[in-house]
Amino acid sequence: QVQLVESGGGLVQAGGSLRLSCAASGRRFSNYGMGWFRQAPGKDREFVGAISWNGISTHYADSVKGRFTISRDNAKNTVYLQMNSLKLEDTAVYYCAGSGTWYSGSRPGEYDYWGQGTQVTVSS
Numbered sequence: 001q002v003q004l005v006e007s008g009g010g011l012v013q014a015g016g017s018l019r020l021s022c023a024a025s026g027r028r029f030s031n032y033g034m035g036w037f038r039q040a041p042g043k044d045r046e047f048v049g050a051i052s053w054n055g056i057s058t059h060y061a062d063s064v065k066g067r068f069t070i071s072r073d074n075a076k077n078t079v080y081l082q083m084n085s086l087k088l089e090d091t092a093v094y095y096c097a098g099s100g101t102w103y104s105g106s107r108p109g110e111y112d113y114w115g116q117g118t119q120v121t122v123s124s
Contacts, residue, residue, distance in 0.1 A: 001026075001113075002024065002025060002026055002098055002112070002113040003024070003025040003026075003113075004022050004023070004024050004025075004096045004097075004098055004113055004114060004115035004116075005022070005023045005024075005025075005115060005116070006020060006021065006022050006023075006094070006095070006096050006115040006116060006117065006118040007020070007021050007022075007023075007118065008020040008021050008118060009094060009118030009119045009120045010119075010120070010121070011121045011123060012086055012120070012121070012122055012123070013086075013122070013123055013124070014086060014087060014088055014122050014123065014124050015085060015086065016086055016122075017082070017083060017084045017085075017086065018083045018086065018120060019080060019081070019082050019083070020036075020080065020081040020083070020094055020096075020118060020120070021078055021079075021080055022034070022036075022078065022079045022080070022081075022096030022115055023076075023077060023078050024077045024078070024079070024098065025077070026077070029074060029077040030053060030054075030074035030077075031053055031102070032053055032098055032099050032100065032101065032102065033050060033051060033052050033053055033098075033099035033101060033102055033103040033104045034050065034051050034070075034072060034079040034096065034097065034098055034099065035047070035048075035049065035050040035051070035096075035097040035098075035099065035104060035110075035111055036048040036049050036050075036068075036070060036079075036081045036094060036095070036096060036097070037094070037095045037097055037108060038090075038092035038093065038094045038095065038120075039092055039093050039095070039117075040089075040091060040092040040093075043092075045095070045108050046061065046092070047061050047105075047106035047107070047108075048060065048061055048064055048068065048081070048094070049061065049064065049068060049070045049081070050070070050099075050103065050104055050105065050106070051070040051071070051072055051079065051103075052102055052103040053102045053103065054074075055071065055072045055074075057103055058070050059105075059106075061106070063089075064083075064090075067083065067084050067085045067086075068081060068082065068083050068084070069081075069082040069084075070082075079096060081094065083120070086120075086122045087122060088122050088123075088124060089122075090120065090122050091120060091121050091122045092119075092120060093117040093118065093119050093120075094117065094118050094119075094120050095114055095115055095117045096114070096115035097111035097113065097114050097115070098111060098112060098113035098114075099111050099112065100112040
């Protein structure tokens with residue numbers, strides 16, 4: 001019903017920046033909240049941040065506050081994750097997630113749709 005396609009992952013040095021994109025199918029993208037999660041090897045899927053349908057409300061995990069920023073361009077059906085001051089522990093597969101409501105929280109079960117994931121590797 002809804003397809004999310006991520007791009008922008010790659011290898012980056014610690015302290016550097018990377019911008020992830022998530023393109024959503026369907027004209028109803030603008031009605032729903034979106035989120036970003038990540039999963040490192042051997043760890044559970046971890047909340048990164050979320051954004052409301054209109055981009056006004058956002059919240060982030062403590063581990064990324066002040067470094068990561070979620071934004072969206074509803075005209076392009078795209079949500080972004082700008083990652084600055086990257087640390088080694090930010091290395092993970094990053095997933096875009098779509099909510100079925102205007103705004104969702106930090107639990108994976110609150111989201112109905114998921115992207116394929118994109119690998120982010122931070123090196124020293």
